[in-house]
Amino acid sequence: MNPVKIIDVKESIFADNNADADRLRSELKSTDSYLVNVMSSPGSGKTTTLLGIIKELRDKLTIGVMEADIDSDVDAYTISNVGIEAIQIHTGGMCHLDADMTRQGLHEFSEPKQLVFLENVGNLVCPAEFDTGANLKMAILSIPEGDDKPLKYPLMFECVDLVVINKIDTIDYFDFKVDQCIENIHKMNPTATVLTISAKNHTGIKELADYLYAKVEAYHG
């Protein structure tokens, strides 16, 4: 197995997380790093989706991944084993990351990356409340979870730039109406981009990677 750096993050020393998140965005800009905060329920397919994006973009951009977990290192090894630098962040029971915890992770990379993914703790509630300093916020919702989830976890779907509907290959098995789900999302977040994928079958991943690549290109100017 490829090596993975594992760090235990400490609680932030900054009282004002929003101000610290802005400060982190300035720091990221100074190293030309674009940070994407990836949020979802447990088991929505965050890591598999990242593997697909990496496949599409690894020849165009330098990429790093930070895996936030309460415990376990399995996702960081999965990423590291395809040759992408991965940092495992252990939150010590905490249900989300703030900007300073994200900074602690970023400092562990051997060198700045053009595109960094932060795979947040699997949780549709708490991570939505904390600005991690990311340039883009992305939520993944998988078909087995149900098309009503945007209504039940509104803050998550209100705060993100991009919603990825994953496991579309299982649509025949579950009672999930994609149009209704997109309507639910747009009711509370009219400008959100919604993309439909199957990370397992690589369906829709090129479109997702193209979307992210355009964002990174615009950021790097």
Place this chain on the structure above:
Amino acid sequence: MNPVKIIDVKESIFADNNADADRLRSELKSTDSYLVNVMSSPGSGKTTTLLGIIKELRDKLTIGVMEADIDSDVDAYTISNVGIEAIQIHTGGMCHLDADMTRQGLHEFSEPKQLVFLENVGNLVCPAEFDTGANLKMAILSIPEGDDKPLKYPLMFECVDLVVINKIDTIDYFDFKVDQCIENIHKMNPTATVLTISAKNHTGIKELADYLYAKVEAYHG
């Protein structure tokens, strides 16, 4: 649609939630009510599982359901529409319930029930940290979420008495090893009961209902 009481719970005035949870258990005992705290990720099938249990036990016990959600009333109406008294608890953004919030919900029932289910906020992290005063803690894990979840959200699977593995009807589609999952659960929680069901197809629901009925009978003495 049948009526549903909807309440906005207030933050607890008690500094020591554990002591308050013990106090709530005494209060429940005085009315012969048995409280089950049902926890899972969003979309694991909590409401559908409760509908199945209700079908099995409604002729034997008086049953009530409290639905905790950040927003939305859909689950409470689903329960109410089968003729079971349902209380919708809105948490106002909070990611879990504590004992006093649970008490606020219990007080809304028209009369004490022999068996009360608290459907907690969909979240594998925070609800595990708060004793709601329940007599039994039950986690639901669904096949699409993956068999590694007990390792990634250890506190949830350590703290419960019962783990229900749901959506077993989808086992052929997902890479989920039931034996491995049970082994993962028992590694950290050797005495946990693990039951496998498909709430959608009513598979295993009788066994689950029998397990709960035996607990309630023993409690009522």
